[in-house]
Amino acid sequence: MSIKIDIELCTGCGVCEEACPFEAIKIQDDVASMDERCNLCGACVDVCSFEAISIQGLRKTGGDGNDHKGVWVFAEQRNGKIASVVLELLGEGRKLADKLGVDLSAVFFGYSVEMQTNELISYGADKVYVADAPILRDFNDEIYSKVLVDLINEYKPEIVLSGATAVGRSFIPEVSARLETGLTADCTALDIDTERRILLQTRPAFGGNIMATIICPDERPQMATVRHKVMKKATYDTNRKGEVIKKDIDGYGVNLRTKVLEVVEEIGETVNIAEADVIVSGGRGLQEPKNFKLIEELAKILGGAVGASRGAVDAGWIPYSHQVGQTGKTVCPKLYIACGISGAVQHLVGMQSSDVIVAINIDKDAPIFDVATFGIAGDVFEVVPALIKRFNEIRG
Known part of the structure; x- marks a missing residue:
């Protein structure tokens, strides 16, 4: 992407120069010019009343993302046990889904894990997308990312959340890159701008000296990873009912470049x-x-x-x-x-x-x-x- 300044429309008023937080704009010969300090933040585009400045190469998803609906939580598991961060994400995801008036869904990969889908529903999921196969027994970022990308492309959620765990940090960035959408890592707070249906993603920035709220207005799904223990755990309700949707992954194991040979359990820390x-x-x-x-x-x-x-x-x-x-x-x-x-x-x-x-x-x-x-x-x-x-x- 790049900034384009239309010299026919530019009046050299200097408003963009004052608005640029990186001091990348200078007025020369009554026309704005940009140097290498430009960070493509778009501040100059927003303030130009003559529409002389634009960001070139900005891909749009089609306005407000009306073809994307729903909040998804990636339900990480190990040996069939659902990670505790997932229960926190379901609690927060429920709030986000209710504000948007959409379903909350969990995405669950593993082997012989179909029984755990009821647990995810009891913790708030309206739907559970489950891929159950021997090849998914152990985490492999190559196949996990392929399956999740295909599910997202098929069902089109507007928000996808994952724990900021070793697993989430390993493959969620690959998923966002394949989908050509944004990802905010290590969020400590989430909320919804209900007017624009935009996920407000808050995380520490600049060495933790400020809290930045990040948005992804033009791409879908909006993706974020969330640190363990920053959200409240969802309420467990055995009376909840939900839908289980099975994903057929026949053929996904062909031509994999990596294979899990052995899983060695880490010796637990003396302090947890x-x-x-x-x-x-x-x-x-x-x-x-x-x-x-x-x-x-x-x-x-x-x-x-x-x-x-x-x-x-x-x-x-x-x-x-x-x-x-x-x-x-x-x-x-x-x-x-x-x-x-x-x-x-x-x-x-x-x-x-x-x-x-x-x-x-x-x-x-x-x-x-x-x-x-x-x-x-x-x-x-x-x-x-x-x-x-x-x-x-x-x-x-």
Whole structure:
């Protein structure tokens, strides 16, 4: 794609020059010109009242995408067990589908997995597209992408969601490339612009310093991957009814370039904070590594796990497996206690969906208090020991 400036229509008014966030436009001899800094953002196109600027080579799908309907969730599984992120996507997908007035569907690949389709329906799917065959027993991005692309081309959903897991990150970008549509990775929030039927995809950007909302107005389907533990799990209802649609994949295994020879189970981490119901996290406010013993003691009393901010991990105070945030684990416990954590955006995106957040920080203006359910503006070395003492008294 490229920007075209029609010199016959351009008046050299300079409005586009002022609107360009990359300073790529200059007015020379009363005509706008573009240099290599252009990012094809389209800001200049939007502000030109003379229609002298256009983006060339922009492929349209046919206006508002009326031929695409429905919200799809890729239902990742391993050994027949549905990944927990899928249940979160079904919960969020249900909200999106209801706003659009369309069906919510799950797409399920594997071998001998037809029994699990009822579980997906109970968690909110109106339809389940299932491909069940020996060749789909183990994940293979080559065949998974072929089958999913063909399903999308046949049934034309307007939104396709997947978990930002090793599987999702492996093959969903290939699917979007084959479909020549956009993909937003690692989303932390989703919503619908109901007037334009556009998916609003929010994710951290510029090193986590800002939250960007990204749209895909001209291509369908709109595709996004979502991090585990940032959405609420769907409600389970055994009374729900749905439709199961089977996909015949005869011939899909021919001429595959890759073959799964063996699957070796990874040895589990000693710490899995993503699954903990209670997390007590420490940050740079603890001042030195030995003070994490306070955090460990409080977590032990509450039956929880120990988390940490990136600052504490980068300082070498605690292993990376404890890190919460954009570059660590995304968590959604019932209780999250942040001790001496200021609340950088990078940390907040990894824990702000927790049911209850208790923030302890000596700085009453710390950003962590903006997302906290309860805030304690005090010295962590006074507050945490007091909590430990009180909890021990309650336990007797």
